[in-house]
Amino acid sequence: MGFIEIHDLFKKYGKVVAVDHVWLEIERGEILTLLGPSGCGKTTTLRCIAGLERPDGGDVVIDGVPMFSQGFVPPSKRGIGMVFQNYAVWPHMRVFDNVAYGLKIARIPKGEIRRRVEETLELVGLKGLEHRYPTQLSGGQQQRVALARALARSPKVLLLDEPLSNLDAKLREKMRFEIKELVKRMGITTVYVTHDQAEAMVISDRVAIMNLGKIVQVAPPNEIYHRPATKFVADFIGVTNFIVGTLVELDRTRNIARMETNFGTLICRVVAPEAVSVGNKATAFIRPEDIVILNAHGGEENVFKGTITHRVYLGNILYFFVELGGASLRVQSLPVAPYAEGDSVFLYLAPQKCMIVQE
Amino acid sequence: MLKLEHVVKRGGAGRVFYLPSGFFRSEILLSLFLWAVVGLFILYPLFFLLLESFKIAETGRLGFQNYVDFFKDKYYLKTFANTLLLGLLVLATTTLLGLPLAYILARYRIRGKTVFIALTLLPIVLPAYAGAFAFIVFFGKWGTVNLLLMEWGIINAPLNFIYGLHGLVFIQSLHLLPFMVLSLLAGFTNIDPSLEEAAEVEGASSLRRFFTITLPLCTPSYLAGAVLVFLWPFTDWLTPLLLGQIDFLPSIAYINIAYHFTDVYRKYMGIVSVVVSGIICVGLFLTLRRWVERKKYTSLSKGTVLEGRTINPHLLGRIFAYVYLGFVAALVLIIPVVLGLSAFSRRWVFEPFPTYWTLENFRVIFWETPQLLKNSFRFSSIALLFGVVFGLAAAYLLARTRALGRNALDFVSTLLLVLPGIAIGVSYLMAFWKTIPIATHWIIMPLALFVRRTPYFLRMAHASYLQLDPSLEEASEVSGAGKLRTFFAISLPLLLKGIFVGVIMFFIMAFQEISTAVFLYRGGWETLPIGIYLNWHRGMEFGIAAAMAFFMVVLVFVLLLIAARIGGGILNVAWGAGGRRE
Numbered sequence: 001m002g003f004i005e006i007h008d009l010f011k012k013y014g015k016v017v018a019v020d021h022v023w024l025e026i027e028r029g030e031i032l033t034l035l036g037p038s039g040c041g042k043t044t045t046l047r048c049i050a051g052l053e054r055p056d057g058g059d060v061v062i063d064g065v066p067m068f069s070q071g072f073v074p075p076s077k078r079g080i081g082m083v084f085q086n087y088a089v090w091p092h093m094r095v096f097d098n099v100a101y102g103l104k105i106a107r108i109p110k111g112e113i114r115r116r117v118e119e120t121l122e123l124v125g126l127k128g129l130e131h132r133y134p135t136q137l138s139g140g141q142q143q144r145v146a147l148a149r150a151l152a153r154s155p156k157v158l159l160l161d162e163p164l165s166n167l168d169a170k171l172r173e174k175m176r177f178e179i180k181e182l183v184k185r186m187g188i189t190t191v192y193v194t195h196d197q198a199e200a201m202v203i204s205d206r207v208a209i210m211n212l213g214k215i216v217q218v219a220p221p222n223e224i225y226h227r228p229a230t231k232f233v234a235d236f237i238g239v240t241n242f243i244v245g246t247l248v249e250l251d252r253t254r255n256i257a258r259m260e261t262n263f264g265t266l267i268c269r270v271v272a273p274e275a276v277s278v279g280n281k282a283t284a285f286i287r288p289e290d291i292v293i294l295n296a297h298g299g300e301e302n303v304f305k306g307t308i309t310h311r312v313y314l315g316n317i318l319y320f321f322v323e324l325g326g327a328s329l330r331v332q333s334l335p336v337a338p339y340a341e342g343d344s345v346f347l348y349l350a351p352q353k354c355m356i357v358q359e
Numbered sequence: 360m361l362k363l364e365h366v367v368k369r370g371g372a373g374r375v376f377y378l379p380s381g382f383f384r385s386e387i388l389l390s391l392f393l394w395a396v397v398g399l400f401i402l403y404p405l406f407f408l409l410l411e412s413f414k415i416a417e418t419g420r421l422g423f424q425n426y427v428d429f430f431k432d433k434y435y436l437k438t439f440a441n442t443l444l445l446g447l448l449v450l451a452t453t454t455l456l457g458l459p460l461a462y463i464l465a466r467y468r469i470r471g472k473t474v475f476i477a478l479t480l481l482p483i484v485l486p487a488y489a490g491a492f493a494f495i496v497f498f499g500k501w502g503t504v505n506l507l508l509m510e511w512g513i514i515n516a517p518l519n520f521i522y523g524l525h526g527l528v529f530i531q532s533l534h535l536l537p538f539m540v541l542s543l544l545a546g547f548t549n550i551d552p553s554l555e556e557a558a559e560v561e562g563a564s565s566l567r568r569f570f571t572i573t574l575p576l577c578t579p580s581y582l583a584g585a586v587l588v589f590l591w592p593f594t595d596w597l598t599p600l601l602l603g604q605i606d607f608l609p610s611i612a613y614i615n616i617a618y619h620f621t622d623v624y625r626k627y628m629g630i631v632s633v634v635v636s637g638i639i640c641v642g643l644f645l646t647l648r649r650w651v652e653r654k655k656y657t658s659l660s661k662g663t664v665l666e667g668r669t670i671n672p673h674l675l676g677r678i679f680a681y682v683y684l685g686f687v688a689a690l691v692l693i694i695p696v697v698l699g700l701s702a703f704s705r706r707w708v709f710e711p712f713p714t715y716w717t718l719e720n721f722r723v724i725f726w727e728t729p730q731l732l733k734n735s736f737r738f739s740s741i742a743l744l745f746g747v748v749f750g751l752a753a754a755y756l757l758a759r760t761r762a763l764g765r766n767a768l769d770f771v772s773t774l775l776l777v778l779p780g781i782a783i784g785v786s787y788l789m790a791f792w793k794t795i796p797i798a799t800h801w802i803i804m805p806l807a808l809f810v811r812r813t814p815y816f817l818r819m820a821h822a823s824y825l826q827l828d829p830s831l832e833e834a835s836e837v838s839g840a841g842k843l844r845t846f847f848a849i850s851l852p853l854l855l856k857g858i859f860v861g862v863i864m865f866f867i868m869a870f871q872e873i874s875t876a877v878f879l880y881r882g883g884w885e886t887l888p889i890g891i892y893l894n895w896h897r898g899m900e901f902g903i904a905a906a907m908a909f910f911m912v913v914l915v916f917v918l919l920l921i922a923a924r925i926g927g928g929i930l931n932v933a934w935g936a937g938g939r940r941e
Contacts, residue, residue: 105567
């Protein structure tokens with residue numbers, strides 16, 4: 001049984017369905033990320049966990065206690081900590097008072113409050129700034145105040161709503177690791193909302209991908225990347241080539257299929273055999289780093305001839321765009337690859353890396 | 360490809376090459392024009408007034424004698440204290456009445472909110488004297504309420520509802536309530552919802568949240584409204600007079616200057632009263648503005664701010680909300696209703712409601728003495744013309760250039776917003792009498808209206824300008840259009856909505872202006888507000904005064920509807936007029 005359980009959660013605004021019957025379990029001490037494009041319902045789901053939104057159906061159970069079905073438990077009684085997208089640091093209170101706010105409400109003795117505030121501020125690296133007003137802090141520091149405030153009461157659950165989206169790229173990168181380390185050290189069950197896939201990859205134990213109010217896939221980051229459940233996931237995570245063709249042969253025991261494309265016959269792995277059938281259109285995907293450029297063709301399977309149309313240099317890697325029977329494939333290679341625009345090359349699309357996914 | 364050498368070479372000559380030539384010259388010319396107007400019609404008369412207040416009557420030299428006399432005279436000290444007390448009482452009343460009102464209007468999701476907002480805000484565009492008249496008729500000694508109460512046998516002798524300090528507090532509070540509500544409304548809606556949600560998550564109850572988060576965050580907005588409210592008694596000379604009170608700074612100043620100009624001592628005490636009121640208004644306003652700007656919280660919040668938090672009130676809250684909103688709306692509605700009753704009747708005395716109905720009053724104002732109406736329309740229109748030309752030019756200078764003195768221009772126009780009308784009236788009377796004799800020509804009337812009301816227009820034009828993305832204009836310039844062409848082809852059409860609302864509000868405010876005009880009019884230059892005042896206060900022609908006031912209320916209401924239609928809602932319009940400064 002999960003520490004947080006989301007049962008058939010449903011929420012709509014007028015006619016727009018924001019959360020469409022979502023089921024989810026989050027383990028104790030786990031960091032789970034809700035990842036998806038804007039408007040996919042991830043923030044609404046998070047706000048339902050917090051109690052800031054009331055769902056139109058379903059329930060959220062935290063540590064065995066239902067939050068909606070047996071009387072509404074208000075946010076103030078849920079024992080959660082939350083970091084908002086815009087920090088929501090109270091501008092009329094000093095850093096100390098911001099962090100101490102929840103502790104004062106919990107009627108914790110003064111000395112104890114002082115000790116815990118100082119401890120938490122030290123934890124987030126804000127020691128010595130207790131008496132500043134938020135307006136005197138940088139964006140990153142305000143972010144840390146918000147984090148300290150959420151952590152000060154040692155909550156059972158920590159909710160983070162795109163907490164890094166207002167920071168600049170460098171700081172964002174750094175904060176990802178800090179947050180992960182901190183939360184893991186304290187062992188708080190964490191739900192993290194973001195639209196940034198790199199952030200989700202770094203920070204989470206598991207990622208829940210959402211689209212159009214539904215959860216599409218829940219899995220650890222590497223599985224999300226290498227075994228996406230649907231075309232949407234494959235497209236949303238990382239850079240992907242899609243190849244469209246007609247399925248001509250399907251081996252259901254080994255989950256291997258043969259697909260007829262514009263540039264020849266492609267052998268692929270099938271991730272969701274129940275979703276495809278012979279004679280129908282199918283879509284395969286392959287990551288740019290899984291395509292290998294060859295000088296010569298030795299007659300192997302899945303090797304095709306193409307022409308390099310663009311060469312894009314990114315410092316640590318090199319992208320080639322290769323035209324292949326009307327399709328353009330992106331190929332990643334080392335910066336030293338000796339090919340130029342206009343060159344004819346052979347591409348090897350390894351069959352086990354070439355996957356047919358659910359539409 | 361652009362090579363580095365090219366860039367270096369072009370910039371290397373050390374001249375500014377990224378601005379078209381003539382850019383600065385036109386800017387300077389514009390700035391000079393604006394400052395000439397400001398100098399002649401604002402700074403010069405005010406300086407003249409200040410100088411006059413230091414003039415010692417017997418010797419004609421300058422000195423502090425007048426001020427010493429003023430603050431030594433027990434009567435004037437008492438007047439000063441009275442005015443302060445009135446300000447505090449009005450502030451307390453509007454705060455108590457306004458807090459729940461603004462909270463309901465900002466947060467509660469209830470039906471008919473727009474109507475209630477419109478009704479609550481109506482007094483902002485109604486002249487204060489219209490309200491005073493209506494309340495005297497309704498709550499006066501032999502007014503409707505007293506007569507009804509006596510008829511029903513509840514009381515034997517009339518109660519004194521309004522003659523005295525309490526009545527003054529009541530009438531001024533109702534007039535100023537919209538300013539307070541608007542400020543608080545802005546405060547409540549501008550709070551980023553997540554700030555309150557964060558407190559909720561941290562375990563705060565709703566009451567605690569209100570006092571520790573919502574209210575403190577509202578303080579800057581509240582103070583912006585509070586200062587306007589508090590200063591009003593230093594400006595409003597007419598309401599006390601109508602209620603038979605003269606012991607307030609602006610009222611005694613008016614009486615001293617308008618009726619006792621030949622008594623040198625009273626004249627100078629009047630002038631000093633005006634200057635003291637003016638200094639208090641400007642000084643307090645500036646101090647507070649600086650403080651508020653330093654404390655401004657909204658600048659902190661990042662990310663998207665949705666419309667403020669709203670809640671669905673429970674049944675009890677809903678009932679309370681409707682009763683309260685209905686109560687305030689009823690008070691406001693007394694004004695047009697009572698004015699209407701008086702306007703369409705004659706001989707309404709010692710009866711709770713009129714019994715003799717007639718259109719005679721309107722015949723008098725439309726056919727017998729149409730001069731007043733004509734004057735009002737003519738003066739307001741001319742003032743509007745001046746105002747639009749000056750206001751647009753000034754808004755452009757403030758929003759789009761870095762011309763020297765633009766901050767000072769902004770400062771002066773802000774000063775005018777809080778300077779009592781009586782100060783402008785008196786200073787014009789003196790400054791344009793002998794040295795620059797414009798006061799003998801009727802043009803002084805629209806000029807005074809222009810100076811007094813342009814800041815409202817300028818602020819609206821400026822605000823619209825700030826919302827207009829400069830890149831839209833830059834795109835036009837890059838396409839080859841000059842500054843002037845860009846203004847007429849791009850900026851003006853895009854600003855039109857804001858300007859239109861500004862024009863209507865300007866007209867409304869100019870049409871009902873009396874504080875300045877009352878010092879400057881001569882026989883044949885009377886405007887409608889002056890007609891109302893003379894007919895009511897001096898001539899006891901209640902019916903005619905009421906018909907004039909009723910006509911004005913209807914006109915204002917129609918104009919306001921048009922403005923609301925264009926401006927996208929009554930709130931946007933009122934925010935422009937109510938002194939919100941972003």
